[in-house]
Amino acid sequence: MLTGAAVLLGVTAGQAQAAEVAYATKCIPPAGIGLPDVNGTTKVEITAPATAKVGDTVDIVWKFTQAASKNPDIIDLPADSVQPSGTLKAAGAQTADIAMVGTRTNPAIPKGADMVLSDMKGTLKLTAVGQVALTPDAYVVNALSTDTKCAPTEPVQPAATITVTAAGGGSGSGSPSGSSSPSGSSSPSGSTSPSTSPSSSPSPSSSATGDGQTDFTGKVVDIPYTCDTPLGIKKATSPIQINAKKNSGSYDLTVQFKKSVMDSPIAIPAGKVKPTMQITLGGADTGSVKVEGPLNSAAIPQGQPIEIPNLVGTYKPGATGESTLSPGVLTIEAAGTTTTCTPDKTAVSLTLNTAEQASGASGGSGSSSGGSTSTSGGLAETGSGDHGTLKALGLVAGTAILLGGAVFTFMPRKRAGRAA
Incomplete structure (x- = not known):
């Protein structure tokens, strides 16, 4: 009834x-x-x-x-x-x-x-x-x-x-559900959008000028990477800045990724993600310097930005002269898997007038030069929001789906054969 x-x-x-x-x-x-x-x-x-x-x-x-x-x-x-x-x-x-x-x-x-x-x-x-x-x-x-x-x-x-x-009397919604629904003008795309809030940028701060300068701020350079992920090859571009602080004859380095990576698709527990990078030396010096970041200290809620923290390390010069520092290979370890990102091309973020130190970097044949330390970049600083991040990066605790590791939601049970 x-x-x-x-x-x-x-x-x-x-x-x-x-x-x-x-x-x-x-x-x-x-x-x-x-x-x-x-x-x-x-x-x-x-x-x-x-x-x-x-x-x-x-x-x-x-x-x-x-x-x-x-x-x-x-x-x-x-x-x-x-x-x-x-x-x-x-x-x-x-x-x-x-x-x-x-x-x-x-x-x-x-x-x-x-x-x-x-x-x-x-x-x-x-x-x-x-x-x-x-x-x-x-x-x-x-x-x-x-x-x-x-x-x-x-x-x-x-x-x-x-x-x-035809309209007549009051008009009302013939809603089959009591909940509100999106407007018909809403975008049909369901993808999450990358965060565009930049990390804080350091301002050049020097405790002395000229030959006594101790703090050096590098140029932001866009670095295109090819990344070998657990689920295939991915492309990503990130703007990176290398800064240095002189410490006796060596330099304390800080590498900054200038934008948030992206909004996390799911919650990520603490202690699951660790990035490292090799800074490529050039000019008077050769070799590389390893910098690394800490494990993520706090859980990352779903929908919140995933950020690569500052990477730090120490550069001990192996040559006297103008030595250049450029972003190199980036490695991300997560939950037992490794993603390795190799630059398609790199660019100089920072140039330092260095003095050779005992047991320093590999050393090079570049000639010694005087003058003040300067910054230079092989790529223009674009400030483009589209290049503000390793946009495809999606870190998932326990499964480590890195840099867009694909999850194909409409696939048959049997996968196509893969080359060994």
Whole structure:
């Protein structure tokens, strides 16, 4: 009896309808890992009001009842690490692309298990009398900072239809859910965005001038890296600055990454990440100097910036003359795995007038020169926000998905053969 009453009341208010549609889907994983595209079947249930009036803004829910395939046998997906987004097509009395966005909410998904994607929501403002058909279209699954893009490979049938009548009396939302939903103008992209808040930059501070200078500030240089990660080769660019403080005949070095790395896709426990770098010497001196940072001392909450801390070390000159310091190989150790990033090209961040020290660096054939210490850079300081970080870096405790290690959320159980 209660169910019947609810149905009768729902008809006059624009009852919610839910209908499922299945369609062939092609999913393209992120490039650079060597896994093939995947063809599977997506099943979607669309919930929307059956009737509404012109001028109403209606809430729509997209529910995945079947993903195109299983979680691949690559890695366990942690809880709350997957977010879907997509586009729902409206056609008939009016046409529109409706942005649908889900939450980053999922249980832990083991390797080989069924994918679990949150419901996506969106809104549509009705503008014309008639039938408006709602049809699922392309969607993106963002998992651990990587995107898998999926699109239909066959015509898709409408999953729901709204009958729109002329405006009259009060207008209201035929919402199938009591919760608010994203605006139809929202971006369908589910990827997390890199943080753009810069780390504090040191200002040149000298306790003396001319020949007595002790503090030296390097130039910010953009360094493009090729990174060998546990899950493939990745490219990343980072602006780096090398600073020095004279300490007797040696120099205490500090290397700074000028921007935050990116927002963490999941929570990272303390003590899981340690970076090191080899600074390349040039000019009068040759060889390299190792600098390193501490383990992350605090847990990094999901959605908060991941930052590479200052890297420190000591440079003992092995030659007299103008010696240059440039960013070199960067190594990141996390949870038992290592990612090695080699510069595609480097640039001088700092030039020092050095005096040879016993047991110093390798030494070189550069001629000695006087004059004051200066800074120089082989690359222009662009200040570009787009190059403000190792943008692809996604550190995940326990699994160490480094520099965009791909998690392909729509993969078959059997992986393509890999070269040894």
